[in-house]
Amino acid sequence: MPGTVYLVGSGPGDPELLTVKAKRLLDESDVVLHDKLPGPAILEEIPESKREDVGKRAGGERTSQSEINERMVELAEDGNDVVRLKGGDPFVFGRGGEEMQYLAAHGVPFEVVPGVTSAVAAPAAADIPVTHRDHASSVSFVTGHEDPTKPESAVDWEALADTGGTIVVLMGVGRLPDYTRELRDAGVDPETPVALVEKGTRPGQRVATGTLDTIVDVRDEAGIEPPAVTVVGGVAGLWEDVEAGR
Incomplete structure (x- = not known):
């Protein structure tokens, strides 16, 4: 059975502004694919063994969006529950909508977890x-x-x-x-x-x-x-x- 991909908003950076659900999923997930925008204090609480940095910088991509999409599907098809951790809210200028469409098109179970924008x-x-x-x-x-x-x-x-x-x-x-x-x-x-x-x-x-x-x-x-x-x-x-x- 494939795993589930959770499109999770990490909020503005203060770890106390993570939602309770986001914190639980970070603890329970097998892999966390994260952007640069989640605050360092949030990222430091995630075991390094399950963190993958797929962040992008203005003026040049470190990891292309297509690579991120493919990696989410690959991990889920291997049976992993994946948190796709994004800054703020995943649907507010976070490309979460595009990632949702890609997951749906490839038959991967997903859930959107709103964050504080x-x-x-x-x-x-x-x-x-x-x-x-x-x-x-x-x-x-x-x-x-x-x-x-x-x-x-x-x-x-x-x-x-x-x-x-x-x-x-x-x-x-x-x-x-x-x-x-x-x-x-x-x-x-x-x-x-x-x-x-x-x-x-x-x-x-x-x-x-x-x-x-x-x-x-x-x-x-x-x-x-x-x-x-x-x-x-x-x-x-x-x-x-x-x-x-x-």
Whole structure:
């Protein structure tokens, strides 16, 4: 009998934000195929003998998606129960949907285990609510790292500008100059507050704030690096007030 592949979200990095089910499956599984995004504290709790690093980096793949897909099927067909461990939630810019389709097409039993997405958790850990009665009645999640083979971006920044509310960009530190310019060109006020949350929920968490006009310089001066989440909108301006009152 084939084993089962569990597409598991590891949350934003803090091991205490793993779901109870995710922790149980990590303990009970035969093999864990993990990305780079699960926090080091989570990975260190998994016996090295059953860990396989299939992480990818911006600018080049260490393990191609096709290889990951084939490895999941191979391991399951050998009778192993496999945890495919992903950062955040497997279905929020994590390619979990593609992996699910591949497993289904090859007749491999699978189950999706949701995780706490960093799109909400990282700002929350930095005292930034993504919605607020006075500032944002809606929130849009955007990837800053689209498929590089696409002829053009699928993100409609003008529509996002018209929608208003909070915009949260994941994996977008490198492209910060591009989409801040797109938003300004779309008519968003250059003085709109922006916050960058680096390593949200993890040791070394940092926050840098500015405006749509200044945030690129702020990023450079602070040395903000991935993993980081960008929050655009009035809620980002609450951070300094809240911190001042602590």
